[in-house]
Amino acid sequence: MSRIVQESLDTPVAGTYDVIVVGGGASGTVAAIAAARSGARTLLIERGGCLGGAATANLVAQWVAFFHGETRVVGGIPYELAERVIDAGGSEGFHRYVMGEAAGTPFPLRVLPFNPETVKWVLDDVTREAGVDVLFHTTFARVLTDGSMLAGASAETVQGRLAFLAPIIIDASGDALACASVGVPFKEDDGNGRQPCTLSFRLSNVDVPRFKAVPSVERRALVLEGLRRGELFWESVSFVSTPGQTDAICLMSRIQGIDALDARDASRAEQEGRRQIRSILAFLRRDMPGFENAILADVAERVGVRETRRIEGRYTLSEEDIMQARSFEDSIALGAGPMDRHQPGGTGIRLYAPPAPFEIPLRTLIPVNVEGLLVCGRTLSSTREAMAGARHMATSMAMGQAAGTLGAIAATRNTLPSFVPTGEVQQSLQKAGALFRREQLTPTP
Ligand SMILES: Cc1cc2nc3c(=O)[nH]c(=O)nc-3n(C[C@H](O)[C@H](O)[C@H](O)COP(=O)(O)OP(=O)(O)OC[C@H]3O[C@@H](n4cnc5c(N)ncnc54)[C@H](O)[C@@H]3O)c2cc1C
Structure with a gap:
């Protein structure tokens, strides 16, 4: 400027x-x-x-x-x-x-x-x-x-x-x-070596016990395949389930190359986060046991900056x-x-x-x-x-x-x-x- x-x-x-x-x-x-x-x-x-x-x-x-x-x-x-x-x-x-x-x-x-x-x-x-x-x-x-x-x-x-x-x-x-x-x-x-940002989202109608019953090697194989197809963005199905085991609050997007102190970058991060969520949601519903009927209930108010x-x-x-x-x-x-x-x-x-x-x-x-x-x-x-x-x-x-x-x-x-x-x-x-x-x-x- x-x-x-x-x-x-x-x-x-x-x-x-x-x-x-x-x-x-x-x-x-x-x-x-x-x-x-x-x-x-x-x-x-x-x-x-x-x-x-x-x-x-x-x-x-x-x-x-x-x-x-x-x-x-x-x-x-x-x-x-x-x-x-x-x-x-x-x-x-x-x-x-x-x-x-x-x-x-x-x-x-x-x-x-x-x-x-x-x-x-x-x-x-x-x-x-x-x-x-x-x-x-x-x-x-x-x-x-x-x-x-x-x-x-x-x-x-x-x-x-x-x-x-x-x-x-x-x-x-x-x-x-x-x-x-x-x-x-x-x-x-x-600003280059900074950790990526994540836009979190909440899914309801998830069968968390069914997901947890899948052996971790199988989960990892599914995730690696999702990554290979470009539908996932990091090697993780990282989520927190709320009391009741019906919701999954997912930290699965990974937005790279963002300087969160730059107004335009920070805005681009929100749009890229939402783009990734659409892709992750389709992957989870199709391929991940327990997520077949998941409903997108909420997207975080703003991108999380590490x-x-x-x-x-x-x-x-x-x-x-x-x-x-x-x-x-x-x-x-x-x-x-x-x-x-x-x-x-x-x-x-x-x-x-x-x-x-x-x-x-x-x-x-x-x-x-x-x-x-x-x-x-x-x-x-x-x-x-x-x-x-x-x-x-x-x-x-x-x-x-x-x-x-x-x-x-x-x-x-x-x-x-x-x-x-x-x-x-x-x-x-x-x-x-x-x-x-x-x-x-x-x-x-
Ligand atoms: C995606 C992600 C996943 C993470 N996972 C975990 C985890 O699982 N568990 C864990 O313990 N930690 C986790 N962390 C780390 C942790 O959340 C943060 O490091 C921690 O919250 C830092 O605390 P803070 O008080 O410095 O900042 P924050 O908790 O981010 O608080 C900063 C506050 O300042 C406010 N603010 C900013 N600018 C202004 C302004 N101009 N005027 C007024 N208010 C303003 C913001 O709205 C916000 O409320 C994660 C972080 C991210 C981004």
């Missing part, structure tokens, strides 16, 4: 807060709950019409990384949300699941499959109980500054552009949009940190993996396990050059490989609890996040039941 048009705006101030969270996805919703419970006046702005992010808007209907093997590594608010979803009838509880089975890289793990509609209700309830001010259909525009200090954020709403004031902003947009608007540097990335920006933070989490189980003084969350990298440009997936739960330092959530701004979720400061193991939703939620807690302490004490002693954040997290050090863990019976 070479030409620039100058705009001058008079933006009404529509509220004053301690903490503004940008993005109501996995990490942002938990960040907002944590901030509000810690006493901060908290605003959560979300461009869609529901909370949950990938879990709801992208129909990614299972929370991964609560468990490393049989050991639970995420507690606090994320685990409370998991229990609330189960209590509300939205999930039958944690299940053992084999990821990548048809891809030839079987990887057993414990996941929480759920009905995304129940997750929406639960997140509405929990944010309301915590006193979070939630604004839907509100698209973050830019960070506002006052001299060298952060002053708030502007956003496009149904009332037009509005400004909200706060000294702390937590960027949970998945794309580090707030960071980009104030010049936070990002990890070098030309990877865009990663910030340059005060520490960069690496694959070696994870694989060598390094300990950090300032650990604030535990990841479980798997290291899960969908092959850019290909049909496979690289899946392998960290040997132990891994610690995530608080410094990965603090940009190198801007005070008052924090991140959580998949934009943490990390190498591409480390991000592939830390991006799962339970881990993202755990990072959200840490960012929200730190943001609230800083705002209510009128100081900057980097002046808050890490020990205080850890103490608050511990009180709230969060797990962030390997020594806290006990294997689940």
